[in-house]
Amino acid sequence: MIRRRAVAVLFLLMAARAAPPPAQRPPKISIVLPPDVPPDKVEIQYYLYGSFGGYGAGASADPTSRSVEILPSVNGKVANRLKLFVWVPGCQIVTFDVAIQLSDVREFYSCRPQATIKLVGNVLDTALLEKKPAEIAVDYLAAWACDFFGLPDCLVPQILLGTVKPDASGRFEMSLPDFGADPTSSQPGGAEFEFLLREAETWNPIAFLQPEGQKLRTAGGLKPASSYPQPIVFVARKQD
Numbered sequence: 001m002i003r004r005r006a007v008a009v010l011f012l013l014m015a016a017r018a019a020p021p022p023a024q025r026p027p028k029i030s031i032v033l034p035p036d037v038p039p040d041k042v043e044i045q046y047y048l049y050g051s052f053g054g055y056g057a058g059a060s061a062d063p064t065s066r067s068v069e070i071l072p073s074v075n076g077k078v079a080n081r082l083k084l085f086v087w088v089p090g091c092q093i094v095t096f097d098v099a100i101q102l103s104d105v106r107e108f109y110s111c112r113p114q115a116t117i118k119l120v121g122n123v124l125d126t127a128l129l130e131k132k133p134a135e136i137a138v139d140y141l142a143a144w145a146c147d148f149f150g151l152p153d154c155l156v157p158q159i160l161l162g163t164v165k166p167d168a169s170g171r172f173e174m175s176l177p178d179f180g181a182d183p184t185s186s187q188p189g190g191a192e193f194e195f196l197l198r199e200a201e202t203w204n205p206i207a208f209l210q211p212e213g214q215k216l217r218t219a220g221g222l223k224p225a226s227s228y229p230q231p232i233v234f235v236a237r238k239q240d
Contacts, residue, residue: 026073028104029082033066037088037111044068045157046084047149052077072100083149087159090114093184095148115178120231123170128207128236133200135165136172144189179224192218195234207236
């Protein structure tokens, strides 16, 4: 009986030594939000770097939490670096560059107030508005983020700022964030506002709009600025 127990103990010891070590939990990255920032308004775009190459995505906050959690791993491989930017309506863009080690990381976000500017626009071709009820969806395109992430070419992050319905004459008014005075938004690569005229009920696109005047125009829409002439005449953008 003693011999059998000794053999059994020896077998268990050998099995324990042969077993692979338990998988290590990847570290967790937390972006902690201040109490005055509503979690559902937070926009985050991030990019991970590691042995897997690179991986980009967006992150959202849990409405019941005061932080945004990011798991820095791809296909089981832990990243060694994370870059991200945060935007909240009424606040300037804030960027983070995080070196990832074995332990969890907490980064604290704080709001740097951002002004808004009034935009009065007028759609020149009112025939575009006659077929079905229409609205204009306005997006912020952060082309500078490709340079920030160190990517020669990337899918430009796009943030919906809101929608507005033009009247029968094509006139509309809305407030835009003052990205023209935002240091991050003014980095190399630039940014722009994209205006999409679409059917209000189905969201089917009708036309992309851009300013009639060349000074305010970008390749895809309107240049960010701290003030605009009133009104700005918008025309349908020619397709390349």
